[in-house]
Amino acid sequence: MTYPQLPDLFDPVAWWSTVDGTRTAIIDSATARRYSYREVDRDADRWHALLARQRVQVGDRVGILAQNRYDFIPMFFGCIRLGAILVPLNWRLSGVELARVLGDAEPDVVFCEDASRALLEESLAHVDGGAAPRVFDLDHDVPTMQRAVADEVAPRCPDRSQDDTTMLLYTSGSTGVPKGVMLPHRQLLWNAMATTIGWRLGADDIGPAATPFFHTGGWHVFTTTLLSRGGAIVLMGAFEPAAYLDVLDRYGVTVTFGVPTQFAMMRDCAGWGRSLPKLRWFFSGGAPCPQGTKDLVRAAGYGFREGYGLTECGPNCFATNEQTAFEKDGSTGWPIPFLQMRLRADDGSLAGTDDIGELELRGPQMFSGYFRSPDKTADVMTADGWLRTGDLASRDAEGVHRIRGRRKEMFISGGENVFPGEVEAVLLDCPGVIEAIVIGVPDVRWGEVGCALIVRRDAALDEGKVTSEARLRLAGYKVPKRVVFVDAIPRLGSGKIDRRAAAMLIAEC
Template sequence: MNAVPNFPRRPDPLRFWRRLAGERHALVDRARGERLTYPELDAAADRWAALLRAQGIGRGDIVATLAGNRSEMAAAFFACGRIGAALLPLNWRLAAPELAPILDDARPRLVLGEDRFRARAEDALRGIGEARWIDLDAAAPALLARGGPSAGDVEVDAEDPWLVLYTSGSTGRPKGAILPHRQIFYNAVATTTAWELGAGDVAPVSTPFFHTGGWNVFATPLWFRGGKVVLFDQFDADSYMQGIRDEGITVALTVPTMLLMLMEGREWGSPLPSLRTFMSGGAPLPAALAERVRAAGYRLREGYGLTECGPNCFAMPADQAVRRPGVVGWPVPMLEMRVEREDGTEAAPGEPGELLLRGPQVFAGYLRNPEKTAEAFTEDGWLRTGDLAAREADGAFRICGRRKEMFISGGENVFPGEVEAALADCPGVAEVVVVGVRDERWGEVGRAFIVPRGETRLTEVDVVTHARARLAGYKVPRSVVFLPEIPRLGSGKPDRRALAEARP
């Protein structure tokens, strides 16, 4: 969407830092005890580029992964960039019926994965293309040692895809957001500038690599800047706090649910001398939770972003974050913002409206979906976020809520339409509406309101069991309410607000 003249043809930071960083660590894989310097990560990316070329992967191809956070994911990411391919990290939490439409849409030529996910991948791939599977533990080491055709890095265009990350819409149909080299590069420049990150900074990645947060909140910005990234394969409160101390972590991304879990751990409140601040993102941060974090002696700042832009869109000084709860700050460099009323006019200061974004950090559109891509942008090129915001008198922004019906559970986006579609064929269900309701631990969780069919003796266990067979765990409703009929608006649509506010 944004042509960038004179964009660097080979925007790979490892090629620079392998010479200047020496023995400085680029990547630490805590689960596997690996510590890779910049030259070592650069060499690993070259080996993976050779492996991919030997498998016939080239410019314009998509390589999927089905694996946790591990060093091979980073090496494959840079390898894809060097040969002009795009990396598609698949959500390993999804069931096979949820993965199938993503794979059918993306048509990757290769899937790199862990054996624990292979059966699920094979079920999802049945009848879809001819994607080959390479096991990261059983097969990849020998293939990497064998080598393959070597060649120089290809020249890329600004709009060439580097990552494809799938998100779902309100209808539940998955959409592949294309993150081109341009977006990843300019997000790194804006983030390290606005957040004052340098080569001495160290950040953890405990959010999964199938999220933009895993890649683009701290990892890719720090690799462009020469910093260190620490991988956690899964989040455990005490191990996370211990990792912050062991690795000298300076900035740490969390979602509100993670902060709650940290507070319940044994290590909460212990000194973290290297840590400048926790960053909270992925879901609204309750003011009371922020106060508890600061009361324990830690600094905390709130961020905002989305897969389709950034994802780091605002900057806020730590001292002002304390004085102005709920304010996420000012736009990062190169990113324009507009708050728009429903009639398309610009909202006045303090007036909520839809947040629109424009700049080189905006994505390139949805894979093979020109209709949804067109819907995402205004005629003059602004990205519609679907989120409500208000601009303060001094130009800082406050996020007010979401226009769409989506809710966020533990940092994961949940779309009611997708859950409703999965429950619609549950035996005995005549009608179902799912809404998000507040939850102390997860922020929001799903509640299903169901009208049973006829005299069916349907139970909550029946509904939850049906959902678990078809949906990732975080999408499964935590409660079920049976109603004789669904309350409706004058238009005939379900009154979701009334349902969300109703007592179970």
């Protein structure tokens, strides 16, 4: 697919450094240190020179294994200026899982922090074949390396294309086969333009980098988006609800993003409901948000919107407003600028108004494929350049979209389609339920029925209470026919639910 080309690649850090270099770009909440655009630009040049001295070439992969820290930002822009590709590595993976990513990406160098060194060494021991990457410590090696190049002039930036890859982000899956999503320059740029238009973000906005940088959410929901506009980003560490609310207040965060589990944790902490006068809205994504959680956020006086995105496209795919987000609760709004959408029915036709179909996307904020996997890329792309997301959605007469769940998770019970996401949202509103997932299992009479895997607060919650609550809000065929209580929901190394393991757990119970 050919997309519009801009005359030159836009480096927002360099541009803002020139035009208004004293503006705050990054705030490190752990140290309260503020970095101006001029400082980030200077440090990006140092990373550019440092990597060049280490013989990193155009197209080489540069790995980093660390929790969110300032180094990520100038390192990324240093890689862009050199023409290298940043590979943020997932520190939540096991050594074996991380080895698969390293074996696929084949980074030339890897930078890690002390806390991740043992994991990196374990994973490298499991990598089969290929040259081992050179490893440098961010806390001990890098300061010396940066001082050595402090006075050097960074090499000239190579000629680059809008389709050149800037970053590899690896998506998780239960098959054990990693997929490296290639994010080109155009995806970052067009996502930033579309988001700042659709979400009305500007130079005075302050947003968090609270999601780990091995996720697209950490980079491209707010970080690259606000840096393109001269806004500021607050770096945050591991999520702790009271501390998170403190940071929002202390630094005057204007927009923020979280997953439903985080909202549930925040509503139970002492600081919930405090005045956050600068905050315009909370933005929820990653999973359906339970109605009770949304109601509590709004009751506390906070703005609330839901969104949708994926690593392969966007990741910010919809825009809405406060009125529509409330009046059409659970909707994600309209397609963000420059992004086309269509809904494909099971028979291949386009889904009609209010009908459910697979969401397909096309636009310049699209990935350029899976790294070294043309077959996997072809599996998700149509002949005319549309991305098959695998997600189900509907669109009403006003063009407002609503996400309905994953196609592969849907099951048919007695001839009726059941979407687990809808059922899970209801179960999560049942008193005493902490976490819940629903999986379709074979049934002699109905073909398939739902089985719920639930983490509960205490043993007083039983199957009868769960199903009776569910019947108040769901059609009978949607109510799970079986409930299994567990201590924890199986998860992948990325933190996403491992539905294959969950199905095996149900079969064993």
